[in-house]
Amino acid sequence: MITPQLLNPASIALVGASNDVSKPGGKVLYNILKHGYKGELYGVNPKEQQVQGVPCFATCDELPEIDLAIVAIAANQVEAALRSLAYYKNCKAFILFSAGFSEAGEAGKMLEQRCVQIVEKTGGTLIGPNCIGVITGNYKGVFAGPVPAYDPMGCDCVSASGATMVYLLESAIPRGLKFRDIFSVGNSAQVGVEDVLQYWDETYDPAYSSSIKLLYMEQIADPARFLKHARSLVNKGCRIAAIKAGNTEAGSRAVSSHTGALAGSDAAVSALFRKAGIIRCYSRIELVYVAAIFTIKPLQGNRIAVITHAGGPGVMLTDILVKGGMEVPPITGPKADELLAKLYPGSSVSNPIDFLATGNAQQLGEILDYVDNEFDDIDGAVVVFGTTGMWRVDDVYQVLHEKIKTCRKPIFPILPSAIQAAEEVSHFHTMGHVNFTDEVSFGYVLTRVNKLQLPYPDAQLPAEDADLIREVIRRNTAGYLQPDEVTALLRAAGIPTAGQATANTQEEAIVAANRLGFPLVMKVVGPVHKSDVGGVVLGIESEAEVTANYKQLMGIAGAEAVLLQQQLSGIEVYMGAKAEPPFGKLILCGLGGIFVEVFKDVSAALSPVHPDEAARMIRRLRSYPIIQGARGKAGVNEELLVQTILKLSALLEAAPEIIEMDINPLLGNPDVLVAVDARILIEK
Template identity: 55%
Template sequence: MVNKQLLDPQSIVVVGGSDDIQKPGGKVLKNLIDCGYKGKIFVVNPKLDEVQGVKAYRDVSELPQVDLAIMAIAAKFCPATVETLTKEKNTRAFIILSAGFHEESEAGGKLEQQIVDSINAVNGCLIGPNCIGMMNANYAGVFTTPIPTFDPKGIDFISGSGATAVFIMEAGIPKGLTFNSVYSVGNSAQMGVEDVLKYLDETYDPKTSSPIKLLYVESVNKPDLLLKHASSLIRKGCKIAAIKSGSSAAGSRAASSHTGAMASPDVAVEALFRKAGIVRCGGREELATVASIFMHPELKGKNIAIITHAGGPAVMLTDALSNNGLDVPHIEGPKASALLEKLFAGSSVANPIDFLATGTAEHLGLIIDACENDFDNVDAMAVIFGSPGLCPVYDVYDLLHEKMKSCKKPIYPILPSVINVKDEIAHFLAKGRVNFPDEVVFGNALAKVYHTPKPMPEVAELPTVDVKAIRKVIDGVDNGYLSPEAVQELLDAAGITRAGEAVVTSREEAVKAAGKLGYPVVMKVVGPVHKSDVGGVVLNVRDAETAAREFDRMITIKDTTAILLQPMLSGVELFVGAKREDKFGHLVLCGLGGIFIEVLHDVKAGIAPISVAEASTFIKSLKSYKILEGVRGQEPVNQELFAEMVSRVSALVTVAPEIFEMDLNPLLGRKDRVVAVDARIRIEK
């Protein structure tokens, strides 16, 4: 829906423009004029003939033809104004700054829909309402400041919040960030964050388009669109970072299964971002810092050399990197000794490489050259160089700039003296560089970028399942939890290995089934949700007498309808579950099972469909992954079979979207098998 009239209008009318630059209509007009918009500017003001030196028209009906309308008038006047402009003035792009629409009342929502209908009728486009506007190198159609420096290779920034867009720019501009475009979508009445991203993907040209996209999202309304176009852009060479606010657990719903309790909307967002390859940020400073990292060559390995003339920041950066899975490797050997001889006495090259407060630009150059050419265990350099204010440091920053141009390994400039050498930093930024003023924020952000996986393939390869058998079961049942027999049929049809089992309703059946399955067996109640909490699980039943006695006891437990018997198996307790999440489809979760899922909450989630390869990536990202590998002589879990189990569950819910929740908990994992020993599946058609 983004069109040429929005991006490069030849004429703009400010409806509600005024001389009062403390009001949106006055300030947006001032920004258009001050920023040198080259097209024709018109103003509509019912009381004035001239506004800020621009001819004013008393009514939109008096206007000539105009490409873009920026509106700063009361909401109640907007629908009629839009209709006149679309039908009589050939206006095909609108930015509505005004509030008072669906965010305020039902009546406002109706006004908003009238506007959208009028614009859609002529294939026009709308930014807003209730936004700060839109700007690019052609014009500054916003009523706010700052107006950033525009650069074709700067950032495309799309925000669901106008004020937050301002604050994020204020966080980024002092670091040296430039922008290509800024979209504040406000109420997203016609176009939201996802729609603008779609346009940026469909028009992407690696030679001319911006390679960096930043997003601020308050609600993901079109997850399929976001996933498709974000991952597409990243595959084309873009880098995308985003903030998704509203991640607390306060809004999560109560649920009857482990999966339901953990599969919150924010878990879905996290899974979507990971699947797309989006770097998720927690706040404005982190987003601006990640964007600054994007402006450097990609980090190919995890080994960082810290080059510093100040000990404290180097220690803090070492902690930040090391605590987040990056390495600050020890540097030693003949080449390290040769470097040390060229530095002042008291320097250290062990890493951090400390060349003292008296170190010079020449010393810095020698160190960078050694890290680039001599030390194979260095993948990137972080240079910390501030100043106590004793002398200018232009020569240091000029050398740093030249080395950043010539070195193949990334060099990240951490220049913390934003007051003492502010002029030198401004001189450095003017060369197109960025600054990381805080080493810890930088270290945390660098690790987050490094650990964000690449986008998953657009088409997931899934294991083969018996679609006909799955549909037969689903089509033949009602809403609610399935019977054990129906669960068994679904698991078999999906190729999910399960323990042999029997469901019995009498003492005699229990004894007979236990003998057939082979002692020892485990007995579980059928019906109660949390079996162990009500005494509904008995392990190591080794003879017929015990089986009969336990049946008599367990069948009287509240809500129990039958008893399930299974062979007594051993292994690491694992968990796989699925939950249908509004708009996102199915989330599939995995982690350690049994009581660990309640205690540790160490789970990872993906959005179905999930290939075995994708499942493997988030199994390896579990905090408890070492347990799966086998620790202190324990038998490891077959990770390929575990990943296949996750993929098969995703294939099952893809074929049977009526599955609302399901738990496989626990599965028992060993080096040769992964077997489901308990399962619950809830249907909501």
């Protein structure tokens, strides 16, 4: 819960206030004073009566009532200070810089919990501990980092790492990115990323709120709440970019020693972001480029005009855009010829539009007008314009400024002369614009942003026979289900299965074989990885083969029975599900065999899966051309794949006890999709 006092305090107490700006309690006060906080300010420091011109008290007990306390004292003194402030000073907001809490071991964790309890008892908000602070329109409560000028339409940020926030600003400010509210949530003892998202969501007003949200996280403690508010914000018109670090084993180890958090499944994080319509970033610089692209009106297509006075960068940019699936289409025709005539001899308008090193501001204006008004198969422009260093380029950037404001199509400015045109670029920023310095980094990020999908709505997934599903779950104990139970669950979910029977004797096997019809597959029951122990025999054509193979399969260690199945033909499809706490169930699909096991070509989505989400899962597969029918061979019915993913998801929703499940393979062709083998693990 974020209290109004955190956002808009009428009074702030600095506990641990200092005259020394090389200390957090000095620097934060300096920042608050410098950036014109209008409310009451008090310090707490037993050694001072005034700090940086602000009245200072020896203890918290001496303070008047206070809205917000910023606490920068040793961990072992924090609890007493909080108690005094919360219980006696009506303080409803706390920012705790101090380290030495849950990130420092068990005792720190307990101390942290006690602090949260004190704050919650009186309905307050606690930010941190182990954070660099908060910036709002009201005050600049941070002790670290360059303090960006406050822009009411700038990016809103929340970060679980203070250093990442600081270094993000270090990368962002030189590119003209503006900022609004910043929350460094540190250990997230009470307020985490989810709470900040919820606050942004619940207070969102298109006229007054920023539409760009940037997140850095090392854990997502409450994915359901995260999804709810992130999705809601995106649906209201926000654009969200997020880093979730700790996505490898070594990275998870780093996370746990950094903030004590559990990193969680990387595939689940990506699936969550896709569901919420969030773009996932992996570095500060990528986050900065994405945020800068977010400040420019969205592209309504993927056809780009590359406009430059510098050939090489234009070529590299064109390469990366095309590699990322965008188009740099040829520009030809009478209007192109007309434009060409307005440029210096030797220029080219065929796209890239290269108006030479001598190209000037007026020509850039002409080019942008033609792109905006005359070239209908162009959706936006990228302008690469630096300087040789021989003359200033203020006039060019002035034209860029005007055209970005007035053109219907988005214009992305790449201004590479960080040294020689530093002043002009800086002035361009003051006119409200961002710039990109490296054309290829920009192009890569643009292709990613342009592929971003809107969030998937919540899916309603009624299972075909929920009663039967519950019945099967009820009558089984925890562990792997027997083949008949697996079949029952699949059928109850509406997933077709191959005709099959379990035989406990040779005679039963022959009876079943004749009932199912040849050709047949025979599989050992018992061992989990049947193929690895030679427990699967294909192409059984006669009673004699049934007899021989029954004996052989029952000789395998762990054999309990033999399963006989119709041998169907088609493309092997894999589907599966896995509990990924706290994210819920991850639904997986791909083509079977080597595609899953060698190429790791698997798509994932969090259950419940929306139909559009299922369709995207399939189309995202690298093996999708095989599903479509490659090399003159029949593919797999895409609609049946989608329906089966949805039925699988519905099964998981009806039977949350299923913690792991594989249908491997299903056999698919243009007409049918049938489960041939499956295993299901339940937990109770």
